[in-house]
Amino acid sequence: MSPRKRRFEFARVPAQVGLGLDERLGAATVLRRTLNKVFPNHWSFLLGEIALYSFIILLLTGTFLALFFDPSMTEVVYDGSYTPLRGEMMSQAYATSLNLSFDVRGGLIMRQMHHWAALLFMASILVHMFRVFFTGAFRKPREMNWVVGVLLFWLGFLEGFAGYSLPDDALSGTGLRIATAIILSIPVVGTWVYTSLFGGEFPGTEILPRLYIVHVFLLPLLILGLITLHLALMVKQKHTQWPGPKATEHNVVGVRMVPGFAVKTTGFFLLIFGLVVLMGGLVQINPMWLFGPYKGEVVSAASQPDWYVMFLDGSTRLMPDWDLTIGPYTIPALFWPTVVLPGVLTMLAIFYPAIDRRIYKDYEAHHLLQRPRDVPARTGLGMMAISFWLVLTISGGNDIVAEKFDISLNAMTWAGRVGLLIVPPIAYWVTYRICLGLQQHDREVLAHGVETGIIKRLPDGRFVEVHQPLSDKPLEYTGTPVPKKMNKLGALGPAIRGFFFPIEKPAPPPAVTPVSPADAPRELEEAPPKQ
């Protein structure tokens, strides 16, 4: 350790600080290992970050909102700026939400940012989940992380439901009323859970303050904890990667965390934040002043919950009125589409890694991803699930579809009921065939070469297309994309550079030469700085 100089030099401050910290923490090795950690590069690996960053935005905007919102259900007379509601009786919750929208400087954009970020959080979870599913990233050793992800979806779902119910407007209040019907439908204990949660009869005065604590404290704590676990597992097990040159089951090929990954992820965070701000002020969301305060006799046509709940609204609309009577007791039809169905779907999701192992008889650990076409059964099942979910979600909005497209509402309900049963199997079969077709084309190109588009006429009159062979030796399929066009070099990237406009000069082929310690190091910088 060098002795302290008497003169104060600014240039030495960072080193002094670093040394001081290291004397106390001894973290040099760990720090360097963290800075150097390798992250594989693919666009689809950034989808989870959208969820992470939108959660951060939710925390920030939510803190602002919490400073002005009061969840009390005491009735007050409104006398704020929004003239169409002046003089109306409403709960404090609704009144403070109106205050935020009209009497707090910048309150409306904060409210809208918060709501858009919530929708983005759930949307990105769904897209990220599908990416993980279709590429097989949930396989051993990552099954636990998959389960954590499924739990995060449901926690986000509950958090969003609690959040949009807090302003106590007519739309979300109706949703809360439906939630009580769902709770009541639970056999044996339904009525007890109902009165216990609401402190009596609906709506009472307890539910909003309780939902508030759930929304600002309990669920965020749980979600933060699970996000931490999710990321910790990912750090320990390292990220999966696509097969490619140099990528094996035993390594990670990519860029170092700092600076490569860190700068890009910072930029991405800024883009996401910017998008949420843009949407938060340019596209209106949840105009609760138009809904009016919640009253038991008020409902609007075209009432829907937020999009991530709409699949349950759809299942409720489609379910026929099959009440089950057992002696003096009844299990209402509502129980099956709202309690049993989500339970079954969740269990299927949680246990899917085990199901997948059995389908493919594959009990090994995997760190390389699979192209969806190479696992047609899984891809087909995934498309089946997506089509099932889509039919339900669209059915959740079937009255809007009926009104906008001049279709009979009753016909929409029947279309949903029938579609729910026939569309998923059709989707499975079609997806399966498409996957097989794509696989076959890959093998065909590997065997016969790339189609050049040049048609030759042979002397005997036949027309043949000229193919450009990929290699003089027969090639095996390795799980990497096979080039299909003359100007693509497969996994090594396109020959034409430029995102929006091609850069006129084609780039030279990348010099992917291994640099090992045995080779002479390339001198890439000036003489080392004075120590």
Add this chain to the structure above:
Amino acid sequence: MTFGLGRMRRTLRRLGSARVPAGSSRATAPRSRWRRRVGNAARMVVALLLVGGVYAAVAPGVQANVASEPSADQIAEGKAIYDASCITCHGRNGQGVEGRGPSLIGIGSAAVEFQVATGRMPAARQDAQVERKPPRYTREQAQAIGAYIQSLGGGPELPDMTDEEIVAGGDIANGGRLFRVNCSSCHAFGAGGGALSSGKFAPSLMDSTPRDVWAAMLTGPQNMPVFGNNQLSPQEKRDIAAYIYTLQTDPDPGGWGIGRLGPAAEGVAIFLIGMVALVLATLWIVGKQQ
């Protein structure tokens, strides 16, 4: 207010031809004759302006579109149009034609003005629901037909107010409360309309004039319930019309309203705008694996 034109002319003639005393130095000189003519013309113009101004101030406006008391002319005009266009389905004296059109006896001028001015009538074909379309007749003509039908059998009538007057006298807060309880379940909170059973629908109110809104509440067209004046008083109808007018004209403070359709449109927006933009961003940021 009947300012007969004949009387006006006589008054002006008297004003314009003020006698000049005989023997006055101005009586016969050419210049004085010319001055007299100019004076006459000026006095005529002033008088016309005066009468015209008083008339305009006191008489109902041209854009009033109010059939205050149907005149014989109006009923005749209405009958003429009726006999040309409506008689095939609604019968010779409005008594209706079996299988084609209901009786209009007792339906009232309000319903007629509503149906014709919004283009619903004349109907193009028999349907689960007759829809708004570009009206074939102007509002004055619609009111004329209404006057004729009113003369046949009476019925609910619209008040003597212009659209502006209806809105100006309405309390939008009370109107909003009434709208949410009575109207939003079919027409939606943003007055964009909603689906009813089996192919019917409650139409959007975003293009409805206050008089049309009043007429619809009063007469309950097709499947819309009837909100009589004993149930929703005229003042309450005014309040509702004023609130709907606010919905139509108050811009969304939060940006583009995406149709005021609620969470369904917001869900579509987050995918079509948000996720698409961000996925494109990821493609730009990283691209395929190197």
Add this chain to the structure above:
Amino acid sequence: MSSEQHGPVADPNFDVDDPRNTRFDLVREGLRRDGMEIAYYEPAFPPGRKSKVEKRIERSIALLFVLAGLLAIGFVVAYIWWPWKYEVGANAAKYYTPILAATLGGSLVLLGFGVIAWAKKLLPHEVVIQDRHEGASPYEEQRLTGAAIMNIVDETGIRRRPILKAALALPAAGLGVAAVAPLVGALIKNPNEGHPLLKTGWHPENNGGRRVRLTRDDGTPIRPEEVSPGGQMTVFPGIPGGATNKWADSPVLLIHLRQEDADRLRASIAESQAKLEAGQKVARPVVDGMWQNFVAYSKICTHAGCPASLYEQQTNRLLCPCHQSQFLITEQAKPVFGPAHRKLPMLPLDVEDGFFVARSDFLEPIGPTYWERPVEISEQEATS
């Protein structure tokens, strides 16, 4: 074997202080010690004199940053000085939120573009390979850790002392219940106290034993002539707070049917009563609740509790907008489409002193079905 070393091996003779090592040599050695090796490394631009391309890229990124900064300043200016208080109609304040979004959002997006452009164009292009060290721990480690754990178990002595193990079960269970008890115990509320599910605001006990009047939401009672034929009105119990959410289960839809429709409904009620007396299967309770051509049904849908409000006066269907259940008013509001299973409860009507009153509370629980829901409530229970 899962514990193989796949990556590079650190050089044991590397001297960090050797002046012949460049800084990059130190970086590379550090990477090796972290199990990584550089497969490819090329700076975006060579050191030394900047080329025109490099300067152009730097300038464009700098421009992005400058624009972002200006927009951020614009945001602050707009936030403070642009008018924002709400007023009905088109005015500048309606643009406050969009302007804030455009400035701040634009600033963040441009900053993001700049940062990402920096990453893509100015950072070195590299391919680094890191060893995973994945899989199970080495066999020896497994054995050692397993031994440590088993030893700890033996040290606690729990296996040797079954009495303690058994005795421990009691406080474990007890404290486990105790941990949950306050949450459940304080929250829990008996649904049968006061019978909230069986009584609504229409019960005479809320009105001092007298029959409850039908009122508008401002409390004024209702005469029959106030609802035109083909019309419907939402009515509330005429008790203190009857129109507030305190009695959210009580809103009722009062409908004045046209003559033919009223006759159809009367016939339907009579038919059901006949079936009931004959002992045939019929949807109970059969309520003879009409007063002349007026009928009143609970507005709370029997499916999930939304107000079923869309009354189609020509088809006599009442559509609930939430899940599209449709109830036929002229057949005692029995469901004819959609997920609802039971008819809407009918409120028995009467007219007293010229105003509508409810003869009793509903003769069945209103709203959605639940496990122990009784089929009907006796008249005696509905009036006292």
